[in-house]
Amino acid sequence: MNRQQFTLWGLLVLVFALIVGVACNDPAPETPIPDGGGDDAGTVDSGSTHDGGEGDTGTADAGSDAGDPSPEPACKGIELREDGGLEIDIKTVHVTGTVTLRGKPLPASRRGQLVFRDPLTSASYYMPVTSTFAITLAAGIYDISYDPGPNTVEGPDFPSAFGVLQRGVALLQDGPHELHIDIPMVTISGTVTLNGKPLPSGGFRPQIFVGGIDFIPEANGAFHVTMIPGVYDVTMRPHACSPSTPSNPYPCFATTLRSGVPLMQDGRLEIDIPTVRITGNITLNGQPLPDSESDRGGVMFGDFLPHNYALRLPTKGAASLDIAVVPGTYSIDYLPELTYPAPCNGTAYTPMPCAPTRIAENVTFDKDRRIDIDIRAVHLKIQATLNGAPLPDAEDAGYLFLKGAAGSSSQLLMPMGGPRSFTLTVSPGTYAIRYFPKVLSDRLPLPRAGGAVVPQLEITGDRDLIVNIPTVQLTTRLTLRGQNLPPNRQYSGRLMWSLHDGGFTTAGLDPSGGPISISETLLPGIYSISISGLGTCDGPTPPAVPCMSGLLGHVPVIENTTVDLDMKPVSISANVTLNGKPMPDGDPNFNRGSLMFDSTTSDTTGASSLLSPKGPQTKGLTILPDSYRISYDSSQPEPPGCGGTANPCNCGGDSFVACNYGVVLGCEEEARRDPRRGVRRAAK
Numbered sequence: 001m002n003r004q005q006f007t008l009w010g011l012l013v014l015v016f017a018l019i020v021g022v023a024c025n026d027p028a029p030e031t032p033i034p035d036g037g038g039d040d041a042g043t044v045d046s047g048s049t050h051d052g053g054e055g056d057t058g059t060a061d062a063g064s065d066a067g068d069p070s071p072e073p074a075c076k077g078i079e080l081r082e083d084g085g086l087e088i089d090i091k092t093v094h095v096t097g098t099v100t101l102r103g104k105p106l107p108a109s110r111r112g113q114l115v116f117r118d119p120l121t122s123a124s125y126y127m128p129v130t131s132t133f134a135i136t137l138a139a140g141i142y143d144i145s146y147d148p149g150p151n152t153v154e155g156p157d158f159p160s161a162f163g164v165l166q167r168g169v170a171l172l173q174d175g176p177h178e179l180h181i182d183i184p185m186v187t188i189s190g191t192v193t194l195n196g197k198p199l200p201s202g203g204f205r206p207q208i209f210v211g212g213i214d215f216i217p218e219a220n221g222a223f224h225v226t227m228i229p230g231v232y233d234v235t236m237r238p239h240a241c242s243p244s245t246p247s248n249p250y251p252c253f254a255t256t257l258r259s260g261v262p263l264m265q266d267g268r269l270e271i272d273i274p275t276v277r278i279t280g281n282i283t284l285n286g287q288p289l290p291d292s293e294s295d296r297g298g299v300m301f302g303d304f305l306p307h308n309y310a311l312r313l314p315t316k317g318a319a320s321l322d323i324a325v326v327p328g329t330y331s332i333d334y335l336p337e338l339t340y341p342a343p344c345n346g347t348a349y350t351p352m353p354c355a356p357t358r359i360a361e362n363v364t365f366d367k368d369r370r371i372d373i374d375i376r377a378v379h380l381k382i383q384a385t386l387n388g389a390p391l392p393d394a395e396d397a398g399y400l401f402l403k404g405a406a407g408s409s410s411q412l413l414m415p416m417g418g419p420r421s422f423t424l425t426v427s428p429g430t431y432a433i434r435y436f437p438k439v440l441s442d443r444l445p446l447p448r449a450g451g452a453v454v455p456q457l458e459i460t461g462d463r464d465l466i467v468n469i470p471t472v473q474l475t476t477r478l479t480l481r482g483q484n485l486p487p488n489r490q491y492s493g494r495l496m497w498s499l500h501d502g503g504f505t506t507a508g509l510d511p512s513g514g515p516i517s518i519s520e521t522l523l524p525g526i527y528s529i530s531i532s533g534l535g536t537c538d539g540p541t542p543p544a545v546p547c548m549s550g551l552l553g554h555v556p557v558i559e560n561t562t563v564d565l566d567m568k569p570v571s572i573s574a575n576v577t578l579n580g581k582p583m584p585d586g587d588p589n590f591n592r593g594s595l596m597f598d599s600t601t602s603d604t605t606g607a608s609s610l611l612s613p614k615g616p617q618t619k620g621l622t623i624l625p626d627s628y629r630i631s632y633d634s635s636q637p638e639p640p641g642c643g644g645t646a647n648p649c650n651c652g653g654d655s656f657v658a659c660n661y662g663v664v665l666g667c668e669e670e671a672r673r674d675p676r677r678g679v680r681r682a683a684k
Contacts (some may be wrong), residue, residue: 010066049172059612075120075667077627084575086621088595088665091139092658093171097179098132098313101158106131109157114165114181115145116660121631128182129158138632138662142169146183154557159185161212162229167360189224192217194249208271210263226602227263230580232455234258234271236326243282243299243311244322251275253301255326275324282319290351291316297352299359301330301371310335312392317642321373331361334375334427350425353377355402357427360658375427379462382422382433386446386469398446400453400467401434401536402426431457435469435523436503445522447471451502472524474555475562478509478516480532482566486544487513490535494543500526527555528602531564536620537597537609540572542620545607550624551602569622574609576617578657583617593634594656595619600627600666611657634659 078085085538099106099114106129114133117124124148127133144166146159165184171177172337192199192208199205199221200445210225211232219222234257241252250273257271282299283304289296296319310333314320335356352375359373384391384400393395400422433454437446446469453469476495478485481485485493492511497520498504532549546569555563576583576595583592594608609619634657 001455010278021073029416033528051117055400055631067572073627074662077629077666079627080164080572080623081625084573086357086572087577088574088619088630089577089580090657090664091172091174091579091662092136092175093139093174094134094136094176094181096132096176097181099129100428101184103182107157112146112148114157117145118141118142118660118662120667121663123659124405125387125660128248136658137171137660138658138664139172139174140662142171143167144169144179144181145237147354159183159226159228161213161227165228184601186229186263187224187266188263188269188418189222189267189341190271192221192223192271192273192275195275197270200249202252204239206239206273208257209233209235209237210269214608226448229264230568231260231262233640234269236273241311244323249275252323253325253328253330255302255328257326260655267527274327276327276365278321278323278325278365279370280321282313282321282375284352286374288318290312292351297334297336300333300335301325302499305551325367326364328365329362329364332359332373333357334359334548347423349379349423350424351377353427354424357402358405358427362517376601377425378428378459380422380424380426380459381425381464381547383464383466384421384469385466386546387471388468391469392444392446397444398438398450399436399448401436402662403432404429426602427539427662428460430457433457433467434502437505445471445521448505449497449499449522450500451523451525453523470524471521472557473519474527474557474558475517475519476529477562477564478552479564479566479567484513484515487511489513489531489545490543493534494532496530496532497521497522498528498530500528502524520556524558525556527557529553529563529603531567531624537619537621537623538612540618540620542573542622545569545620548597548621550599550626552624567624567625572621572623574619574621576611576619583611583657591633596633597621597623598629598631600629602626627666631661632657632663632664633661 009363017102021294050066087655092415111477112129113126114129115124116135116137118138120140125137127135129146142167145162145164147162148158148160165181169179188210191204194200199217199219201219203229205216207217208223209379211227211230213225213227214237215223215225235254237254238250238252241248245252251439257273261269264267264391266572284290292315294315296313296315298312300310311321314672333356334353336352336354348639357375359375363371382400386392402424431454432452434450435447435453437448452467454467457465474497476497478495480486493508493509495509496504496506499522502523503526505520505522507520509518511517529552531546531552534545535547537543546567552565552567553563572597578584592611594610596608609621611617621652
């Protein structure tokens with residue numbers, strides 16, 4: 001039994017060394033699309049899984065300054081590692097303004113909302129579109145956007161899709177600011193054609209996306225949309241196809257038709273859907289597909305996009321391809337049963353692979369072409385053991401998870417509640433096998449947090465495997481400044497053990513005040529241990545126990561280990577002011593938001609401290625030594641009488657300090673150093 005003692009950060013160098021040791025578009029310019037022709041032939045097969053695939057076919061960011069936003073600056077945080085005082089000044093700005101549509105007064109049929117978003121925090125405040133407005137915001141640099149809201153319908157009055165109106169509006173200093181926000185709009189009409197000709201009569205028509213607007217063209221191909229000026233991609237969503245659909249003239253897969261189309265003024269947009277024809281045979285290990293009583297899966301060209309479909313293979317007989325696609329470069333994937341893969345439960349070999357697999361990638365179709373798709377399959381038998389011995393006979397023994405290499409879609413979940421061995425059919429490739437617990441049951445000697453048990457597995461042919469699930473015991477003993485935690489705490493608290501590149505488990509602490517010692521059965525690895533839920537920091541006096549979540553340390557657990565963690569929190573007396581002055585009284589029926597303390601060195605979320613409705617605010621904090629980002633958050637449970645409003649600021653009047661979320665301390669330099677283009681200061 002190894003016994004180690006760890007302070008809060010004592011293992012950083014060791015952890016880094018261990019991790020190293022264990023770790024064994026910009027749119028392309030539009031170009032003419034060549035006409036189809038010829039009958040180039042080829043064969044692709046699922047010899048292995050691959051990384052990569054097609055590029056993003058999503059829409060470009062639209063607006064008067066279209067393009068991707070710059071990377072959000074990181075917050076360094078404020079160091080709180082010693083007892084002492086802290087001045088927290090919440091800086092707000094009062095913003096008034098007017099709103100117009102295309103430079104003219106708003107029409108009577110108003111709809112949509114304005115969005116004030118601070119890229120530093122990703123926090124947004126939504127405000128209904130009105131001719132005039134007055135709001136109080138946390139100081140920051142904002143992007144202002146128009147959002148048509150849910151249940152958007154096309155119409156001539158307002159844009160039908162989201163768009164950025166102004167970027168980098170600096171609202172940083174105290175005092176009032178006045179903004180004029182104009183919602184620009186362009187009206188775009190046009191015609192959708194197929195290979196340069198009118199759309200075929202009858203049947204379905206494809207769904208077209210321009211920016212955030214989607215529409216189905218009229219029977220003659222005509223369309224009419226209103227949108228915010230910007231640079232957009234034009235994409236197409238198909239209807240579901242079968243592999244052999246010679247009568248279907250439309251492409252079978254979601255595809256980008258045009259990239260980076262500038263739509264800056266009223267005008268016409270002609271959208272042509274070019275196609276080439278793909279034919280060929282679909283086989284399994286070079287032979288015709290075996291018949292199936294249920295489902296033989298499907299084949300997909302392109303990435304797993306929200307609007308993409310797979311070609312469902314027929315259940316009986318030979319399978320062949322006869323489809324239309326837009327010219328381009330595609331990946332090709334096989335997907336197993338498209339309903340629920342019931343036969344793929346590890347109890348028997350199946351004719352078709354049970355896990356999705358990449359058959360080929362970077363396959364170019366620039367003219368009519370024949371291509372044969374061969375789906376390869378091998379048999380895999382897995383015998384699961386626990387520390388080299390048979391698994392316990394229990395229905396809640398957990399799962400083995402077969403996962404393809406990074407970038408692969410292959411994955412298969414195998415419950416261990418029944419058999420302890422699995423027989424399944426997969427495609428050759430590189431896989432990992434992970435263990436996942438089903439329930440956190442103390443009566444089973446299984447790991448309580450999931451993770452990899454076979455980090456990398458090359459499968460090239462039929463193979464029998466023994467997959468062992470190893471376990472170690474970690475005993476965590478917790479003290480507070482060398483003493484037992486006090487009894488009758490506000491909350492009992494919880495410890496969390498998180499496995500590097502794996503899962504986590506938690507356990508509650510004994511509230512009686514006696515010694516804290518918790519033993520967990522875990523997979524070997526490196527664990528981060530954190531604590532939460534001991535109390536709150538709402539009062540003026542620092543509590544006896546830490547009132548915020550925090551990281552206690554990193555622990556390598558390679559064999560049975562006992563670790564002693566001693567919390568040595570610091571006490572902070574924080575004086576909270578508003579724009580450099582004492583906090584004014586608010587409505588006694590409302591809290592005025594809260595202060596949020598988030599670690600900038602770990603993933604722990606810290607905790608909140610409510611601002612009371614009346615009087616100056618002094619907060620007593622007991623926190624773990626760390627670097628923190630301190631923010632103001634207006635979010636509260638909905639106060640009585642708000643009528644279901646999404647933001648209680650809308651009915652709380654001046655009870656709230658600001659109507660949104662904003663960083664108060666820890667990001668001042670970053671907030672004032674704006675790396676983006678087009679930053680302007682609002683008029684004061």
